[in-house]
Each structure stands twice: as structure tokens, then as C-alpha cells.
Amino acid sequence: xxxxxxxxxxxxxxxxxxxxxxxxxxxxxxxxxxxxxxxxxxxxxxxxxxxxxxxxxxxxxxxxxxxxxxxxxxxxxxxxxxxxxxxxxxxxxxxxxxxxxxxxxxxxxxxxxxxxxxxxxxxxxxxxxxxxxxxxxxxxxxxxxxxxxxxxxxxxxxxxxxxxxxxxxxxxxxxxxxxxxxxxxxxxxxxxxxxxxxxxxxxxxxxxxxxxxxxxxxxxxxxxxxxxxxxxxxxxxxxxxxxxxxxxxxxxxxxxxxxxxx
Amino acid sequence: xxxxxxxxxxxxxxxxxxxxxxxxxxxxxxxxxxxxxxxxxxxxxxxxxxxxxxxxxxxxxxxxxxxxxxxxxxxxxxxxxxxxxxxxxxxxxxxxxxxxxxxxxxxxxxxxxxxxxxxxxxxxxxxxxxxxxxxxxxxxxxxxxxxxxxxxxxxxxxxxxxxxxxxxxxxxxxxxxxxxxxxxxxxxxxxxxxxxxxxxxxxxxxxxxxxxxxxxxxxxxxxxxxxxxxxxxxxxxxxxxxxxxxxxxxxxxxxxxxxxxxxxxxxxxxxxxxxxxxxxxxxxxxxxxxxxxxxxxxxxxxxxxxxxxxxxxxxxxxxxxxxxxxxxxxxxxxxxxxxxxx
Numbered sequence: 295x296x297x298x299x300x301x302x303x304x305x306x307x308x309x310x311x312x313x314x315x316x317x318x319x320x321x322x323x324x325x326x327x328x329x330x331x332x333x334x335x336x337x338x339x340x341x342x343x344x345x346x347x348x349x350x351x352x353x354x355x356x357x358x359x360x361x362x363x364x365x366x367x368x369x370x371x372x373x374x375x376x377x378x379x380x381x382x383x384x385x386x387x388x389x390x391x392x393x394x395x396x397x398x399x400x401x402x403x404x405x406x407x408x409x410x411x412x413x414x415x416x417x418x419x420x421x422x423x424x425x426x427x428x429x430x431x432x433x434x435x436x437x438x439x440x441x442x443x444x445x446x447x448x449x450x451x452x453x454x455x456x457x458x459x460x461x462x463x464x465x466x467x468x469x470x471x472x473x474x475x476x477x478x479x480x481x482x483x484x485x486x487x488x489x490x491x492x493x494x495x496x497x498x499x500x501x502x503x504x505x506x507x508x509x510x511x512x513x514x515x516x517x518x519x520x521x522x523x524x525x526x527x528x529x530x531x532x533x534x535x536x537x538x539x540x541x542x543x544x545x546x547x548x549x550x551x552x553x554x555x556x
Numbered sequence: 557x558x559x560x561x562x563x564x565x566x567x568x569x570x571x572x573x574x575x576x577x578x579x580x581x582x583x584x585x586x587x588x589x590x591x592x593x594x595x596x597x598x599x600x601x602x603x604x605x606x607x608x609x610x611x612x613x614x615x616x617x618x619x620x621x622x623x624x625x626x627x628x629x630x631x632x633x634x635x636x637x638x639x640x641x642x643x644x645x646x647x648x649x650x651x652x653x654x655x656x657x658x659x660x661x662x663x664x665x666x667x668x669x670x671x672x673x674x675x676x677x678x679x680x681x682x683x684x685x686x687x688x689x690x691x692x693x694x695x696x697x698x699x700x701x702x703x704x705x706x707x708x709x710x711x712x713x714x715x716x717x718x719x720x721x722x723x724x725x726x727x728x729x730x731x732x733x734x735x736x737x738x739x740x741x742x743x744x745x746x747x748x749x750x751x752x753x754x755x756x757x758x759x760x761x762x763x764x765x766x767x768x769x770x771x772x773x774x775x776x777x778x779x780x781x782x783x784x785x786x787x788x789x790x791x792x793x794x795x796x797x798x799x800x801x802x803x804x805x806x807x808x809x810x811x812x813x814x815x816x817x818x819x820x821x822x823x824x825x826x827x828x829x830x831x832x833x834x835x836x837x838x839x840x841x842x843x844x845x846x847x848x849x850x851x852x853x854x855x856x857x858x859x860x861x862x863x864x865x866x867x868x869x870x871x872x873x874x875x876x877x878x879x880x881x882x883x884x885x886x887x888x889x890x891x892x893x894x895x896x897x898x
Contacts, residue, residue, distance in 0.1 A: 344792045367794035375792045383647075383784035385839040390781075397782050398794040402775055405842075450793070 296357025297321050298343075298454050298486050303352030305335075305342050305510070312338045313510035315352075322453065323480035325487040327501035329494045331531050335510040336490040337378070340456045343488075344375050356453055370398035374452035378459045380443045384432035388442050391431055392417055395449025414449050420482065421445040421475060437468030444475065448483070455479060457489040461496065473500045498522065498545050506530060522546040564837045568850035572629070575857040579625040580617060582861055584868055587613050587621075623756045627818060628860040628874070629853035630762050632825055634769070634815040636852025638808035639826030640833070640844055641773050644780040645804050646711050653812040653826035656718035656805065657695035660725035662816040663747055665691020667729045670743045671736035682754070684746065685817045692813035695725055700805060708798055711787075746820045748873030758818040769811035770849060772803055777841040780804070784839070822856070822875045824882040829855055832886060855882070 298320040305313040313335050320326050328336050341347035343354060345366060354361040356372055364372070374395070382391065395417070396410045418424040421441040426434065431442060440460065447455055460476065461469040477500060479487055491497040497504050498518035505515040508530045514521040524537040527548060534551035581587050591613055599618070638653035646655065654660075669687035699721050703714040733740050779800050782790045791797045812826075833847040859877040866872060 346788055346791050365794070366791065366796060370792060370794035373792075375789070377789060377792075380789060381647075381784075381786040383839060385834070386781075386784065390840065391785075394782050394785060394793065397778070400778070402779070 296359075296453065298488075299353075299355045300343070301353045301355070303342060303349045303354065305338055305347055305349050307338075307347075311510070313342065313349075316507075316510060316512060317352075318505060318512055318515060320454070320486050320488055321502075322486040323484045324503070325476065325480055325489070325501045327497035327504045328488060328490045328507055329492075329497050329504055330507035330513075334507045336507060337458055338510070339507070340375065340458055340488070340490065343454070343456060344373055345369055367398050370450060372452060373454045373456065374447035374450040376440075376443050376447050376455070376457040376460055378462060380439075382431045382439065384430065386431055387427065388423060388429050388431060388434070389414060389418065389427040391442055392427075392445045392449050395446040398450060413451060414445075417445040417448040420448060420478075422471075437464055437471070440464065440468070440472055441475070444472075448479075452485060454486045454488065457487070459490055459492065462492070469496070476500060494522070494527075494548050495545075498548075499543075518546050522548055564843070564847060565850065568836075568847055568854065572850050572854040572857070575854040575861075576625055576629065579628070579857045579861050580621040583616075583621060583864060585613075585616055587617055592617065619755055623754075623759055624860070625857055626756075626759045627762065628856045630759065630766055631815040631819040631822065632829070632852035632854070632856025632859075633849045634762075634766055634811040634852070635822065635826040636829035636833070636848040636855070637770055637773060637845055638812045638815075639852075640830035640841070640848045641780070641804050641808045642826075643830055644783060644841055645801065645808075646715060647784060647786075648715075649831070650827075653808060653815075654722075654821070656714060656809070657699045657722045657725065658692040658809055658812045658816060659821050660722035660729070661695025662688040662692035662813060663821065664695070664725040664729045664732075665689070666746050666820075667732050667739070667743045670739040670746070671732045685758070688746075689813050689817035691725075692816055693809060695721060696805065696809045696813075700802075709801055711801070745873060748820060748875040754818070762814045762818060765810045765814040769807040770845075772807040774845055776800060776804060777845050780841040781839075820873070820875065822878055824875075824878045825852055825856055825859075828878075828882045828886045 300316065300318050300320075303313060303316050304311060316335075316339065318326075328339065330336055338347060342349050343361075345361075349362070359372070361369055361372065392414050393406060393410065396406060396413065399410065400406065415424070418427055421444050423438060423441045423445055426438060426442075431439065434442065444457075444460075457476065461472055464472060473496070476487060476489065479485055480502075489497075489501070494504070501518070503516055504518050504521050506513045506521050506526070513530055514526060522537050524535055527535045527537065528551075536549050536551050538547050538549070539545070540547045577589065577592070581589055581592060595614055595617055635653050639651070642651040642653060642655050643649060645651070665687035666684050668691070669684045699714060699717045700709060702717040702721065703709050705713065729743075733743055779790075779795050782793050782795050783797075783800065785793070787797050790800075815822075829852045830844070830848050833844055833851050836851075837843045837847050856874070856878070859881065860874045862881070863872045863874040863877045866877075
């Protein structure tokens with residue numbers, strides 16, 4: 295299967311370099327979590343992959359396809375995004391929102407075909423919101439809404455799904471169910487998943503590998519056990535942390551060292 | 557909400573036909589519906605009327621009422637369609653066709669023409685019309701260029717630029733009116749939206765703008781749906797966001813400027829009709845825009861009918877009627893619905 299290969303890209307905003315020179319290869323199928331401090335360039339990397347933020351040099355390939363040479367429409371057939379803040383028009387119904395995910399496949403004058411409806415139904419079912427399809431998005435809870443956004447992204451039938459902080463603002467139960475859903479995407483849809491996360495313990499749990507990013511540079515990339523060392527994390531996050539092994543799960547568990555009460 | 561798109565369009569179509577028939581039949585000289593049919597059949601050479609009693613209506617019907625009703629229908633359609641487009645583009649329920657400076661620019665253009673007493677009518681139409689059209693287009697052009705940041709035109713900046721440049725044009729208009737008070741009444745009447753006459757010429761001039769503008773807007777209706785997810789998501793779904801903005805603003809501006817140039821500043825149609833149509837058909841722009849076209853046309857034809865007849869023989873500016881009738885109707889719809897429509 296075709297991996298997503300990012301080679302030597304650099305991204306600047308207003309003459310300020312956010313990503314100086316970054317390379318990473320994401321397996322397919324597979325889940326990679328992008329972790330790192332605020333302002334490290336996580337969201338910028340996601341925007342660069344989707345093409346919303348232009349890159350000043352470097353290449354992004356999906357297998358042998360040069361993504362930078364594709365039109366926005368063609369690129370949207372390969373790459374879908376679940377943004378951190380997704381504005382939703384209140385008066386649209388769930389299935390209408392998910393149908394918008396078919397945009398990259400529809401010529402400007404053409405209406406949805408039976409196949410488009412089938413793909414949407416499949417996405418609604420997979421994300422467990424099929425029973426909500428006639429509801430207005432304004433009536434949904436935060437957890438339901440996040441599922442609808444994921445369903446819309448799946449309706450794009452992407453090869454790569456990018457999720458920016460998919461569990462932010464959700465309670466523990468809904469975090470679990472969203473992460474479970476994301477995990478199923480590699481087995482069911484056979485796709486590449488790249489997600490950003492602030493909770494590095496959660497990242498260790500749900501991803502196959504983690505990429506630690508700092509100042510636009512990948513500091514380490516590999517299994518959570520290899521990447522999470524207390525020395526490295528303390529340096530990158532500029533705060534003393536402890537890394538212990540979770541007693542039951544064989545996973546690294548990161549906690550801040552500082553005793554806040556002293 | 558009517559579930560079937562065909563049902564709602566059909567309903568609006570029937571309403572429009574009724575409005576047009578009422579519009580041509582009622583006036584200082586009422587024309588009986590039977591005679592209207594006879595005259596139209598005669599015009600289409602199906603029959604041949606020689607009776608003088610009937611043919612005296614001919615001039616009133618074909619040269620006065622019909623062009624006026626047609627112009628009102630086109631104007632209402634243009635304003636409502638442009639209003640819906642701007643509401644979608646700016647993702648703002650308060651947006652109306654005058655948001656980015658068409659109205660204030662056209663107002664300035666018209667006032668310049670009125671106060672300088674330009675009386676020529678090149679192309680067979682009033683110089684006021686030409687000046688208003690040019691003023692509207694130029695102002696929107698300045699607004700869009702002012703708001704342009706590198707290769708993008710952020711909608712918030714455009715909105716603010718529209719307000720700022722609009723205020724400037726309005727101030728200049730007021731200044732001109734104060735300096736030349738003899739033109740005040742004419743300028744004021746124009747601003748409230750008054751029919752300037754002109755037979756079929758305005759209709760013929762407006763049709764190409766309407767056809768081009770609404771065609772460009774209609775083929776982008778689904779893109780306008782995607783736009784409701786925000787610019788970044790629209791871009792990630794493959795929409796060429798900046799190009800879409802320019803196409804839609806240009807189309808809506810052409811339609812609005814031509815409507816304003818002939819009809820003056822008719823308020824509320826572009827704000828209220830799209831919302832009323834949203835309640836009727838839902839938010840999908842592929843259904844909404846055609847319904848705005850039909851609904852806006854009907855609303856303005858009926859409003860103009862009222863403006864001509866309520867205080868006959870005096871004519872009221874149609875803008876007063878649209879505000880007085882549109883607002884209560886809209887409040888009624890909002891109260892009845894009890895949920896957010898936008």
C-alpha cells in the first residue's frame with residue numbers, strides 16, 4: 295500500500311519559518327500521532343499536507359502521486375481533514391453535511407448519484423450516526439458532532455485522514471469512542487491516519503507510532519516506548535517530566551515531575 | 557418546510573403568475589382579465605381584435621403596465637437572489653445585496669447626475685440610471701481591492717471595507733444634496749425606490765445582467781453549500797475559495813447594480829425574501845436560489861401594485877411598501893418557526 299512521504303518541506307508564515315525542513319513517511323495502513331508543545335508546527339504540518347498553507351519547498355508524495363501537482367479537487371479525493379474547529383451551519387441536517395464530503399467527486403453542475411448516497415450511508419453507519427441522519431446539526435452533542443465531521447471526511451473516500459486534536463473538548467467516554475472509531479479506520483478502510491494530540495499518553499495508546507515535533511523539526515519518530523524518554527520530553531516541553539511504564543499495559547506513561555503543591 | 561423541492565417551486569411559480577396578472581390588471585384604469593387574455597392572444601396573432609373599446613386598453617397593457625411589472629419582477633428577483641448569495645458568502649444572516657457598497661455607490665452616482673442637472677439620455681435611458689449603475693460597480697470594485705490581502709480577500713475585511721467606503725460615499729451624497737437642495741426631492745425619491753418609467757428599454761437592458769448573474773450564481777449553488785463549512789474546510793474539499801468569492805460578488809453586484817439603477821434603493825427584499833424562502837425550502841442553495849428568484853419577483857410585483865394603488869393617484873415609493881409589509885410578515889414567520897433558520 296502507498297505510504298504518504300513528506301520530503302524536506304519548509305513552511306513560512308509572514309517571513310517567519312514555522313517548519314524549516316521536515317521529512318516523515320507515514321505507513322498505510324497505520325496511525326501516527328503527532329505530539330509536541332504548543333506552536334511546534336503540528337497544525338501547520340496538517341495544513342501544509344492539505345494544501346491550505348503553501349509550502350515554500352519540498353515534496354509530498356502519496357505513493358508515486360505528487361500531491362503538490364494535483365488540483366485542490368483532485369487532492370481532496372486523496373486527503374481528508376477533521377479540523378479542530380469545524381464551523382457547522384446550524385440548519386443543515388446530518389446527512390446533508392456528510393454529503394458535502396462528496397464534493398471532490400461531483401462536477402459543478404452534477405447532482406449526487408446513487409453511488410454518492412451509498413458512500414454517505416456507509417460513512418454514517420461506520421461512524422454510528424446513521425440514526426441521526428435526519429437531525430439538524432445544531433441539535434447534536436459535542437461527541438455526536440465530532441462523529442459527523444469524521445463521517446463527512448470518510449465520505450471523501452480518502453487515502454489519508456488527518457485529524458487535528460480529535461478528542462479535544464470531549465469527555466472520557468466520548469474520547470474513548472472516538473479513538474476506537476479512529477482505530478477501526480486502519481483495519482476497515484485501510485487508510486493512513488495522522489492525528490495531532492496534546493495528551494501524549496492517549497497518543498501512545500491509540501497510535502502505532504508517535505512523532506515528536508518541536509520548532510517544526512521531528513525530534514523523534516517511532517514506537518511510544520522509543521520516543522518517550524524523560525530526558526527528551528523534558529527538553530522538548532521545557533518542563534521536567536517522568537516517564538514510567540504503565541503497570542498493566544506495557545506502555546510508557548508520562549507525568550509532570552513538578553509537585554505543584556510545594 | 558415543504559419537503560418536495562418541486563412542490564415549493566410550483567407554489568412559488570403559481571404565486572408569481574398570480575402576482576403578474578394582478579399587477580397588470582389593477583391600476584387607475586382596471587383592465588378586466590378577459591380583455592387581458594384577448595389582447596395577448598391578439599398580440600400573438602391568434603385572433604384579430606378590431607373593437608375600439610378593447611384596443612384602447614392595448615397601450616396601457618403593453619406599453620405601461622407590462623414593462624413596469626416585468627421590471628419589478630426582474631428587480632425583486634435580482635435583489636433576493638443577490639441577498640441570498642451574500643448571506644451564504646459572508647455566512648451572515650444580516651447580509652443583504654447592499655452590503656459591500658452597491659447601494660451607497662449607486663446613490664452617489666445618481667446624486668451626482670441629479671445635482672449636476674445632467675439631462676442627456678444616451679442609449680435611450682436616463683443618465684441617472686447610468687450614473688447609479690457605474691457608481692455601484694465602481695464602489696464594489698474599490699471595496700474588493702481595498703480588502704485584498706496578498707492573494708486573498710478575507711470576507712471580514714471586505715465587510716469592514718464595505719462599511720467604511722459605503723459611509724464615505726453616503727457622506728459625499730449628503731454633501732452634494734445639501735449644496736444643491738433643488739435636486740433633493742428627486743434624489744430622495746430615487747433612494748426610496750421609485751419607478752422612473754422608460755417602457756421596455758430598462759427590461760431589455762436588465763435581462764442580460766440577470767441571465768448572466770443568476771446563471772453564474774446557480775452553477776455555484778452547491779459550492780455555496782460547501783462554503784457554509786467555513787473557508788478552510790471548503791478549500792480542503794476542493795473548492796477554489798478565492799475564485800468562488802470573486803465570481804459570486806461580481807455576479808451579485810451586476811444584478812444588484814442593474815436593479816438599483818432602474819428601481820432605486822429598494823430595501824428589505826434582499827434581506828427578508830431569502831430568509832422567508834429558507835423557512836419554506838431549507839438551507840440547500842440549489843433549492844434556495846431558484847426560490848429566491850421566484851419569491852423576490854412576486855414580492856416586488858405585489859409591493860409595487862400596492863405602491864401604485866394605496867394612495868392613488870399618488871404613487872408611494874415601493875421601498876416604503878416592502879419595509880411596511882415585509883417586516884411584519886417576516887416577524888410572523890420567525891415567531892412561528894421558533895428555531896434558528898440560518
